[in-house]
Amino acid sequence: MNWRKSSYSGGGDGDACVEIATTVTRIAVRDSKAPTRATLSFPAASFTAFVDHLKSGDSSRSPQT
Numbered sequence: 001m002n003w004r005k006s007s008y009s010g011g012g013d014g015d016a017c018v019e020i021a022t023t024v025t026r027i028a029v030r031d032s033k034a035p036t037r038a039t040l041s042f043p044a045a046s047f048t049a050f051v052d053h054l055k056s057g058d059s060s061r062s063p064q065t
Contacts, residue, residue, distance in 0.1 A: 005032060 001021035
């Protein structure tokens with residue numbers, strides 16, 4: 001998988017963030033401080049809805065998928 005870190009991951013080793021990798025149908029997420037440990041995997045549409053909800057800044061309701 002091709003793992004990517006956010007451009008907001010900070011200085012130093014940049015290991016204070018999560019990394020994501022994409023496949024055709026899923027998004028995988030892992031802790032950049034422990035890359036060999038378990039990953040989480042989400043359907044791409046659900047992950048996109050989650051990120052869009054975060055970007056909207058509206059924390060008063062759950063994202064709809």
